[in-house]
Amino acid sequence: MLTNKAKYGLRAMCALQGGEGRWLQARAIAARANVPEKFLEAILVELRKAGFVESRRGHMGGHALARPAEEIMVGDLIRAIDGPLAPVRCASMTAYEPCSDCSDPEHCAVRELMRETRAALSGVLDQCSLKTLTERTQQAAWMQAVDGDAA
Template identity: 70%
Template sequence: MLTMKAKYALRTMTALARSGDARVQARQLAERCRVPAKFLETILVELREAGFVQSRRGQHGGHALARAAEEIRIGDVIRAIDGPLAPVRCASVTAYEPCRDCPDPDACALRALMRETRDALSRVLDGRSLREFADADAALSPTTMEFA
């Protein structure tokens, strides 16, 4: 399940993608994305540490994408904020942990189903760039993320 933190991160990344090369102040992002300002600060730190956002202090400072929106995959943003996409740890590629009560993970039908679910989710989220997502957002809500 997608956390509110990941939803806010995706809104923020979408707003930055839609802002082009312009740097956007955190206050403006919080207002436009309807994200609590303090929570946004935490999210921006995580996005910066993951290499998605660059920040500059000062009069001409603000936040911008660290690389082109076409190069950023939605699945990678979600993983940076929420961790693995797998619905359960035993189905994770990167954070595998067997269930304590499972006698044989290789013969577990639930694990097989959750791995299939993870693969389908990954295919969709990793197949979508931030640019495609931001363009779809703009088509659905043309003025919501515009900055003055």
């Protein structure tokens, strides 16, 4: 399940991408993304450490994308915030741990199903860039506005 932290991080990254290369202060990002500012600051630190965000101090400082939005994949953002995408550790490619109660991990049907689940999830998330996610968000907002005007 996607945590609130990851959801907020994705919304913050969309807000940064929508900032079109400008340096945005945390307060502005929080307002655009509808994220609590204090929580956002911790998320931005993690995203900076993972190489997705650049930060500068001072009056003209703020935060900006470290790479073009089309090069940032949603799956990588979620992994940076929440960790592996696998629903259980024994299905993880990067954080594998055998289940303590499993006598035969190589032939475990549950593990195999969870590996397929992880592969399907990462297949979708690793093909969606931040740019695409932001475009989808903008399109959804536009559609909502059009539907609201029709009412």
